[in-house]
Amino acid sequence: MENRKLLRFSLLAVFWVIFMPKGVVLAYSPETHALFSDKATELYNAHVPGNKIDDGLKNYLIDGSRREDDPPRWLNHFYDPVYNRGLESIYGNGYKSKDWAVDSKKQNDFTYKATTFLASVLSAAEAQKIELVTTETDFTWGRAIRFYINGEKEKAMFTLGHVLHLIQDSAVPDHSRNDAHPFGSPYEAYAKKFTLATGDNNLMSRLSGKSPVLFDNLDAYFIGITKYSNNNFYSQHTLGSESGYSAPAPDYDERLGDYLYAMKKDSANGDYKLFIRKTPAPWNYLISSYNTTLSLDKEGGDLVLRDYWARLSPGAVEYGAGMISLFFKEVEKAKKDPSFLPPVQKSFLGQAIGSTNSLFASVSGALNGFASDIYGLLSGTGSYTSETINLAANDNTDTENNSSEISDVSPTIAKAISLSGSGKTSSTITKPKPTATSVPKTSAKTSALPTPKTSTASLTPKPVATVAAASPTIAVKFCSFATSKSPNHGGVIFNEVAWMGGQNTGDEWIELKNISSEPLDISGWQVIDQDEQIKIILKNGTELAAGLFYLLERGEAATPIKADVLYSGNLKNDSEGLRLFDSNCNLVDEVLAKPNWPAGNNTTKATMERNVGNFNWYTSGLAFGTPRAENSLPQASQSSSSSASSGSSSGGNSGQSSGSSGGTSNTNSPTPTTAPTIVATSTLTPVPTPTPGPTQSPKEEPEIGVSSNVSHVVISEIMVGTLASSSQEFIELYNPMLEKIDLSGFSLKRKATADGPESNLISKISGAFDGKSIPARGYFLLASNQYAGSKNHDARYSQNSTFLADNGDVVILRNANGEVVDKVEYPEIERDKSWERKAWRNDICVSAQGNGEFWGNGCDTDSVSDFELRDNSNPQNTDNFLEPRSAPLAVQNFKISYDSSAMNLVFNWDASEDSSGNSHSLTYQIKDEDSSLITAIYLGAETSFVQTITQIKRLYSFLITVIDREGLKSKTTTAQIVPNFLKENIAMSHSKAKSDLAIDWSENINFDNSRILARYEVNFSETSEYAEDSWLDVGWLNRSYIKHISQGTSWHIGLRAKDPSGTYSKVISQIWDYPPVEVSLSQTENGLLGPIWGMNGTSEGSYQSIAPGQDLKFNRAIIKVVGTGAGDGATLRLSVMEAGVEGSVESPREIVQKVAEADDASGTFWFDEPVALLAGHKYWLKVEIKTWNDSRGPTRSGYQLVLSNDDAYAGGETLDDSNVDWWMKLTYE
């Protein structure tokens, strides 16, 4: 029987491989899903008492997990816990898988209707039991529960299998790191071979001793597994920090055969291979994106993938087993929940509407949305969506993992109940039992992720008096400092630690910082030290705004700044540690002193500060640090401090000792195991000696120091030939002294043995040295006549000179008096390589390569160890820079702006200078902050650069270094930017006629011109502050809004966008003032002019009505009438009358009348007092003329009306249009 089943699976696997369309976005293959589901069931059955899943039911579970990949459902199989999003790609935006798993409405969309694309593994008889289900579309958690309660266990398992599939996919880095991978991924290709038929013996052994991962809500499963996958593994297309993810960063490198592997520490399972670094050959300019890769296309090239599989596959099984356990728990709870009774018949109206929907859908053929209602009616799903589910809310009977430790706890921690998966708020909250045994599991209390402020309102249950009453007796479980987890850096980190105290040793403090882009609810988070004498739990309602700090002080006097929390307990100066846990005891951050703290200085009381870009620690440039303020700038020499999470024991002040190890010793030297291909940025600065103390200068000059132990010119480098020619040789001289040396009369000799005769390389009489000198700390290059290297010689060998021997010679430099200045006996030197004198540094000889490249060649102890072999010769001449010398000045004013129209980052910076004060011949290098993974994005001499990006909404952090022409690098300067996903322009148009202000904006788009889905919100504020509750949601994708405004008002108009994951753009702000009132009226009825003009004084048509939409006032009216001009002697009279009965002109009440005499040719009427017209009222304007000279008729006496029609004012403003007979403008000035 078992064999038959395996055969069936095998055949199906073959079928799948053959017929599956190419290039689809799947994670594990269906048969790998089958393997995971099988093992998850076994693990569940073995460890969880109670409900067991027999083999018969297991088949349904397995089949369900295989069939969730029906297209296009896989679009919703992604969840990125870092950015809290589903798939965002040119392949479309999908729902978050954790939402997809619980949302019937989403799944019921006709778009996602399941197909029979993939054959079932069930027998015909088995399949018959779920026949109706397999072609439906709602395979949600809640529906699985409902099926189970209704006794339809086969359907329940089949549906649960679909959810299990989502958990399994979440373990694939491509799915947790937003990598659409249309052409497949190496990890998935590797995993494909593990099926139910083939099995994986190693997986079995890795699972031995393992048990299901238990959480109390479905969200926690998704968040937990995706965080593990995202934070610890790469997908091929998200290698490196340019992908937008700072983790995982490799901890060290290890060479294995031909390749260098970036390694990650893993205390639980052993260190693992994170990716492979490939070093391009010198001739290879075909640098693809695969300088770092997850796999090699050769035998044994899957070592990284093996390590990935070894960790991710058990994770998928353990989480899956735990999820099954949760399923049965929630089934039990749901049995008591009225909303889970058998489907309620819909009312007549509901059915009628549904039927009409059906009809309408079938007729139109275009309203896919109605299909959900159809399915809902047919299957009974329509009445229970995820919103109605109330499952884990009353999980107060669970006694597992209870802590006997009773402590004060905020009610919120006890009440913050996370509903199963739906993320929806339950309207029912059950009172926790007020006993120690009623302590809910911590993991059930809140989401594993910090809850963004924007969503807390919907997640916080309504306060219930009974809960509050019970709260004093509710216990809280403190997290244990001991954990094998890695920190997830989930939004809040340790930003600064004053472990050394301040004015007094007890003035210790700890600063947290929210490094995310949104406010975070950190209620219930805990800070624990290694001895667990410091145990801080953050109080209820603690929210930390984006970018702000949270200050924990040992005593009120620890800093002059008021603390957010006072705590007790002390931080030791060594062998100590601090860990930050969220309310689920997930490790968020840590810093360990093993035995020394990574940074900080107990002597100067400079605190330990954090670089939020790479999480490295460095010693503050300021004594007593920067509590509740931005950290001081890291000194470049410290920028390679070990990551706190690595637990490196690389240094830190040893506490009481000062100076013994140079104060802080947190500067890492490149270790011997570090491959030369790894280019560090700032650590190559020649003089990396840190200067402890309260200095803070971004322009540090490296210490020049004494460059030699001798005071004469030395022979510094010898090359005896190249592979192409034995006579391509040079000898380099170096002057370590501070004054230049005249070389006139010098000569250069060689001899084959120490006792042999000297022969000339450069004879004195050749005069090759005459008139030449070697600069202080400079070089002088002597070369054979055949030498054709890249550097010009300063002097050539004599015509008849001999050549240096490959296998050893003695080279002698003599001065004008024939005295030996320097003599070098060299051993055999390989062609193309050179024999180079070491540098003199801190009274010892050190390598002149690597860090010592620019320290000169001043080591002279007359020992063979003064020299070292150099793989690539480096001849230097009098044109070369001096050594040692100052590095170029670090770049100043490094600024990045974002041009949203072209999706460009625009970099600008000030020109730097090299040690000689010149700005030319410098090269600027810009790298992403994680320079170990990527090459420079810019390398050039300009002081500006434009980089097109493909992702917005993420933090970009760049380092710029300036390099002099010989390769000496400055310290780095950092700049960061989060490109806004809202285009920074608001177009405004004011309709004075309607008293409306219309604002329009542009949406941002991806590089492929696809739209970024966003809801837009506007805020009209009278000040520059925008109250959070004043934001007005104007809907999805809308890009305009009209506000009715009043005269004389002034607005700060804010606009922001919110993406589907709830991330807000920056606020774009614009100020708008109501312009001076200028209401214009015009009349264009030329045809009516003749018979009425100036003659019909009683006609209604002789009045102009105006009905302001908004209160309006004016004190000036300008009226032009055709034929009325200067010198015409006309007299105009304007009357404003409030309309009479029902807005008619009958019996108007005259408000004001103003006369402008004839010589007021402009027709301007000034009113002494402003005339106020009220919104909602109708007025009549009457303009009359008394005298008039024009061709239409004789001058008249007595006022005649000149307005000829009663067209209600419609806002026309064609003032100078020749077609108008008259116009009138009302203004307020």
Next chain:
Amino acid sequence: MENNITSPLDFEPRRSVSKKKYLIIISSSALVVLFTMAGYLYWESYLSSEAEEKKYAAEQVERFDKATAEFETAMKADTYGGLTPSSTLDMFVEALKKNDLELASKYFLLDTNPASVDYLTRKKLEEGLKKTQEKNELQTLVSKVSSAKFAGSSLPDVVGFEIRNKDGSLEADINLKLNPYTNIWKIESF
């Protein structure tokens, strides 16, 4: 005085009027219900948040279909190369020998990273080829690729070649991947 009060049954004409009224009422009610339902349907279909979401979902699936179609079109059109990895490398070398960089670059696999600005292009490798020419290293490349030895495979549909120095150390490797839409082997990376 005679009592003229009669039973309601005596008013036959009135009964017919009531029936008419009844029909009118029923018809009117039906119309109201119909309009209400039509209004509801319109709201549900076009104005409700659910309708918005459905529209959104449809838009995403459309994007997915469009992107998938574009991907497949590009891959199907990519027919340059050999039916074996070695023949693709040979073709590449021949094109380089003729200094035909345009042809040589066509043997590269398209960039399949949807997040890359070079997606479905060969821009990065084409630029690398141009740079190779600028640096006068084309002949070196020809020589090196010609000396590449088959290195096997660790995953389906990908194979590698190695170029080694005289001392046996690895100098470079070349990766080829099968384009399943054309069954042609493409050079993926160096």
